[in-house]
Amino acid sequence: MRHALKAILTPFFFLLILASCATGPSREQALVSRAVDAMGGANALAGLKTVWAKGSTKQWEPEQSDVPGGEMRFANEAAFEVNADRSARASRTDYVKNFAYPAPRTFTYSEIVMPQAGYVIGVDSNGRNGQSMKANPPAHSMSGLRLASTQRESRRANVTSFVLDMRNNPASVAPAADVVAEGRSWPAVSFQGFIVAFDPQTGLPARIRTLDYDNVWGDVNYDTVLSQWRDFGGVKVPMVRKSELNGRVVSETTITDLRYNGPVDVARLQIPAAILATAAKPATGDVPYQWVIRRQYIGTYMDSDHVSYDTLGSPGLRLQDVAPGVSQLQGGTHNSLLVEMRDHLVVFDAPVTDAQSVWVVNAAKAKYPGKPIRYVVLTHHHMDHTGGMRGFLAEGATLVVGQGTAAHYRRVLASPTMRNPDLKARDFSRVQTVEVADKYVMSDGKREAVAILMDSPHAKGTVLGYVPDAKLGWVTDIWSPGVPLPAKPNPGLVAVVNAVKKANIQPERFAGGHGATAEYAGLARLAGQ
Numbered sequence: 001m002r003h004a005l006k007a008i009l010t011p012f013f014f015l016l017i018l019a020s021c022a023t024g025p026s027r028e029q030a031l032v033s034r035a036v037d038a039m040g041g042a043n044a045l046a047g048l049k050t051v052w053a054k055g056s057t058k059q060w061e062p063e064q065s066d067v068p069g070g071e072m073r074f075a076n077e078a079a080f081e082v083n084a085d086r087s088a089r090a091s092r093t094d095y096v097k098n099f100a101y102p103a104p105r106t107f108t109y110s111e112i113v114m115p116q117a118g119y120v121i122g123v124d125s126n127g128r129n130g131q132s133m134k135a136n137p138p139a140h141s142m143s144g145l146r147l148a149s150t151q152r153e154s155r156r157a158n159v160t161s162f163v164l165d166m167r168n169n170p171a172s173v174a175p176a177a178d179v180v181a182e183g184r185s186w187p188a189v190s191f192q193g194f195i196v197a198f199d200p201q202t203g204l205p206a207r208i209r210t211l212d213y214d215n216v217w218g219d220v221n222y223d224t225v226l227s228q229w230r231d232f233g234g235v236k237v238p239m240v241r242k243s244e245l246n247g248r249v250v251s252e253t254t255i256t257d258l259r260y261n262g263p264v265d266v267a268r269l270q271i272p273a274a275i276l277a278t279a280a281k282p283a284t285g286d287v288p289y290q291w292v293i294r295r296q297y298i299g300t301y302m303d304s305d306h307v308s309y310d311t312l313g314s315p316g317l318r319l320q321d322v323a324p325g326v327s328q329l330q331g332g333t334h335n336s337l338l339v340e341m342r343d344h345l346v347v348f349d350a351p352v353t354d355a356q357s358v359w360v361v362n363a364a365k366a367k368y369p370g371k372p373i374r375y376v377v378l379t380h381h382h383m384d385h386t387g388g389m390r391g392f393l394a395e396g397a398t399l400v401v402g403q404g405t406a407a408h409y410r411r412v413l414a415s416p417t418m419r420n421p422d423l424k425a426r427d428f429s430r431v432q433t434v435e436v437a438d439k440y441v442m443s444d445g446k447r448e449a450v451a452i453l454m455d456s457p458h459a460k461g462t463v464l465g466y467v468p469d470a471k472l473g474w475v476t477d478i479w480s481p482g483v484p485l486p487a488k489p490n491p492g493l494v495a496v497v498n499a500v501k502k503a504n505i506q507p508e509r510f511a512g513g514h515g516a517t518a519e520y521a522g523l524a525r526l527a528g529q
C-alpha cells in the first residue's frame with residue numbers, strides 16, 4: 001500500500017520540483033542577491049580579508065531613568081579602534097569608554113574575540129569577577145554568555161560578511177513577515193536567528209533584528225539600523241549603526257575611519273594559551289542578551305556564566321538570617337529581603353531575573369513552609385532591582401510601589417512575555433497594585449513590615465523598607481550597608497537620613513539591595529545628625 005502511494009506521489013513531487021525551478025530564485029534569494037550586488041558583489045565582499053576601523057559609540061539605558069517610563073539615562077560615550085582578521089575569525093577592539101552613569105569614570109580596555117573564546121584586557125566594569133580581581137594587570141576570559149552576546153552583535157555589525165554568509169547559506173534563508181518600521185513596510189528574510197529587512201529602493205540591508213527577552217518589557221525587538229552608506233573601493237559600508245530597543249535608540253555607533261586588507265598584527269589578536277585552556281565556550285540556548293549587553297552600557301556588568309552571581313568569586317545565592325524571622329538574599333550581585341509574618345512573607349525588591357526570584361521562592365518555601373509570599377515591595381523601578389518581579393507575582397503576591405509609579409508597572413505587566421526563559425507566560429494584568437503615598441503598613445496583627453515613600457536623587461517614587469520590631473531598615477542603591485562609607489556624605493546617603501527623620505522611625509541597622517547589613521549610627525554620624 002505504502003509503495004503504491006509512493007509510486008503515485010513520486011512523479012507528482014518531481015513535477016512540483018520542476019515547477020519551482022521554473023519560477024527561478026525565491027523572493028528571499030532575490031532579496032539577498034540584490035543586497036549582495038548593491039554592496040559591491042560577492043567577489044568584492046569575499047575579498048575583504050582584514051578590517052581596521054575607528055569610531056565612536058554613544059549608549060543610553062532606558063530602564064535606569066529618574067522617572068519610571070521617563071527619559072533614558074545617557075550612559076557613556078566611547079572611542080574604539082578595531083582590528084579584525086576575517087580568515088582567522090579573530091578581532092581585537094580597544095576601547096576608551098567615558099561613563100556618565102551611574103557615576104563619571106573612564107574604563108580603558110580591550111576585547112579579543114575568537115570563535116572559541118573571548119578575552120578582556122583591563123578593567124571594564126565596577127562589578128569585576130574573581131579572575132579579573134586576581135590578575136595583575138587586570139584581565140579575564142569572557143563568560144560564555146558574554147562571548148555569545150559579543151559574537152552575535154559583531155556578526156550583524158560586520159554587515160559585509162553577514163550578507164555574504166546569507167548568500168553562501170541559502171538553505172538557512174527563510175521567509176519572514178515584512179518589518180514595519182519608520183512608518184513603512186520593509187521586505188525581510190529570516191537567517192540564523194536574525195530577521196533582515198531590506199531597503200526596497202536601494203536593495204541594501206536596512207535593519208537586522210533579533211527577537212530578544214528583556215527582564216522589564218518582556219518580548220522586545222532589538223534592531224541594528226544601518227545608514228550613511230559609503231563606498232570603499234567598490235564595497236558599500238554603513239557608517240552609522242543604531243541599536244533600537246522596541247523602536248527607541250539605545251546605542252549609536254559612527255565609524256570615522258575604515259580600511260580593508262591592510263596589514264594586521266596577528267600577535268595582538270591572540271588570547272594567551274593559559275587563558276584559552278580554561279576559557280568558556282560561547283553559551284548556547286537561552287542567552288540573556290539584553291542583560292549582558294546593557295549592563296555593559298552602564299559599566300556594571302558582572303562577567304559570569306550565572307547572571308545572579310560571580311561563578312568565579314561566589315559560592316552562589318543563600319538566605320542569610322539578619323534578624324529573627326528576617327532573611328537577606330546574599331551571595332549575588334543584587335539582594336532581596338524576606339520578612340516572616342504570621343501566615344505569609346513580605347519580600348523587598350525583586351532583582352535581576354525571574355530565575356533568581358524562582359530560586360528565592362523555592363528557598364523561602366523550604367525555610368518558611370506554608371507561608372507564601374503575599375507582598376512584593378519594590379524600592380524603585382530600575383531594571384536590575386525589578387527584573388524578577390514576575391517570579392514573585394506568579395505566586396499571587398500584591399505589588400507595592402512608590403507614589404506615581406503604578407501606571408508604569410501596569411504597562412510593564414501588560415507586556416507579552418512569551419520568550420521569558422525563566423517563567424511560563426501568564427496574564428499579569430490583574431495583579432493587585434498598591435501605591436505608597438506616605439507609609440504603607442503590612443501587618444499580621446503582631447509584626448509589621450512598612451514601606452515608606454522617600455525623596456531620592458536616584459529615582460522618583462523610591463520606597464524605604466522598615467521592620468519595626470527588628471529595628472531594621474531596607475535601602476537599595478542610595479546606600480549599600482556594609483560597604484565602607486565615603487569621607488563625606490553624598491546626596492543619596494543624606495536622603496536616607498532625611499527619610500528616617502521624616503518617617504520618625506528608629507532603625508538600629510539597615511540591610512540593602514547591595515552590600516549586606518550595617519549599623520545606622522555610622523551613617524547618621526556621617527550625615528551630621
Ligand SMILES: [Zn+2]
Binds near residue numbers: 459
Ligand atoms: Zn537603581
